[in-house]
Amino acid sequence: MRVIVSIGAALVILKNIANGYWVVLFGVVLVLFNPIFPIHFYMKLPWIPIDIASGILFLIEIIINRPKKVKPIPIEKEVKTHERDRII
Numbered sequence: 837m838r839v840i841v842s843i844g845a846a847l848v849i850l851k852n853i854a855n856g857y858w859v860v861l862f863g864v865v866l867v868l869f870n871p872i873f874p875i876h877f878y879m880k881l882p883w884i885p886i887d888i889a890s891g892i893l894f895l896i897e898i899i900i901n902r903p904k905k906v907k908p909i910p911i912e913k914e915v916k917t918h919e920r921d922r923i924i
Contacts, residue, residue, distance in 0.1 A: 841869040841890065848897055858897065865890050 845866040852858035868875055868886060877883055 838869045838871040838874065842866055842871055844894065845869065861893060865893065
């Protein structure tokens with residue numbers, strides 16, 4: 837789980853490198869969940885709010901930075917007329 841959260845936080849940091857607040861927030865998540873030098877709390881109680889806050893942070897980032905829907909440009913259709921349709 838640490839590996840998945842760390843990779844996700846690193847990808848969010850790379851995607852939003854121009855926005856300082858996302859880099860700082862997900863930098864903290866990356867440090868807390870890094871698998872190379874893990875941070876251990878000897879009780880599970882401190883991890884519960886950290887896990888919930890990290891999950892909410894990922895959800896907020898997904899909702900705010902989702903791609904915008906592009907409206908298609910309406911194309912006017914040509915009206916085809918045939919010789920057989922003409923009234924003389």
